[in-house]
C-alpha cells in the first residue's frame with residue numbers, strides 16, 4: 066500500500082494548486098469520490114485482519130478527514146475569489162457618461178437671440194446690424210441726446226482714445242444706433258430688429274459690462290401706440306410660451322422716443338421661482354415708445370409724413386427669466402459645467418411653428 070504521508074502530501078498539493086472551483090472538484094472526485102484514491106484505501110479496511118484494521122483504521126480516517134478539511138478550506142477561498150472577480154466584472158463606473166456627450170452647446174443668450182429672431186421673423190421683421198464701436202453721433206446725438214444732456218451720463222459709457230481731431234468713439238451703450246443706421250440708409254416702410262452686444266461700465270449679479278440687447282424699429286404709415294402694445298404683448302406670449310399675459314405700459318423717459326414707456330408683465334415670485342404671466346407682481350422687461358420726431362428728422366425722414374415705434378429689450382435678463390439662471394456673471398465665465406447645464410443643443414433651431422425651447 067502506498068504510504069499514507071505521501072498520498073496526503075500529494076493530495077494537499079493538488080488541492081492547493083487547484084486554480085478554480087472546477088479544478089478543486091476534480092481533485093475531490095479523484096481522492097474522495099466513489100472511485101477515488103482515498104476512498105479506495107478506505108475500502109481495503111474491510112479486507113484487513115482485526116489487528117491491521119485497528120492500526121490502519123484511525124490513520125486512514127485521519128487522512129480522509131484532513132483531505133476533506135483541506136478541500137473545504139480551499140473551496141471557501143476559491144468561492145471568495147470568484148465572488149470578488151464577479152463583483153469587479155459587474156461594477157458600473159458611474160463617472161462614465163450614460164450616452165456620448167454632444168460636443169458643444171449653444172449659450173442661452175444665443176438660444177434666446179434665435180428665439181427672438183424666430184418670433185419677430187414670423188411678424189415680418191428683418192434682422193439689421195451695426196458696429197460695436199460707434200461714434201457719438203449714432204450712439205447719442207442722432208438719438209436726440211443733446212450735448213451735455215444728463216441722460217448721457219446714465220449710460221456709464223466706455224470711451225475709446227480720442228482721434229486726431231479729439232473725437233472719441235464709444236463702445237455702443239445700446240442697440241438704438243442701429244435704428245439710426247437703418248433709417249439713414251432705408252426709406253420707410255421699415256420693420257427691423259437689431260440683436261447685438263452693448264457695453265456699460267457696471268458689474269454685479271444682474272449687470273455685466275458687456276451684455277446683449279435686441280432693438281426693434283417699425284416705421285410704417287398709420288402706426289401708433291396700439292400697434293406697439295399689440296406687437297410686444299404678442300412677443301411676450303410667444304417668448305414665454307404662455308397663452309395670456311397681463312401687461313402694463315408705465316410712462317418713462319428716453320430721449321429718442323415720445324411718448325416713452327417701460328413694459329411690465331404680471332409675474333409670480335412666490336416659492337422662490339419666477340413665473341411670467343401669473344400672480345400679482347409686476348416685472349419690468351423692456352423699454353419702448355413712439356420714435357421721437359427729432360430722431361426721424363436727424364435721419365432725413367419727414368415726421369409729418371411718417372411715424373413709428375421702437376423698443377429695446379435686454380436679452381441676458383430675458384434668458385434669466387425664461388431659463389431660471391439666478392446670476393448673470395457666469396454667462397461670461399466659459400465654465401463648461403455651466404454651459405452643459407444651461408446650454409442648448411445646437412441643432413435644435415427654435416422656430417415659431419416647431420417650438421421655441
Ligand code: PHE
Pocket residue numbers: 238239240241280281319322352353354375376377378
Ligand atoms: N435704448 C434703450 C436702453 O438701452 C431701450 C429702448 C430702445 C427704449 C428703443 C425705447 C426704444 O435702455
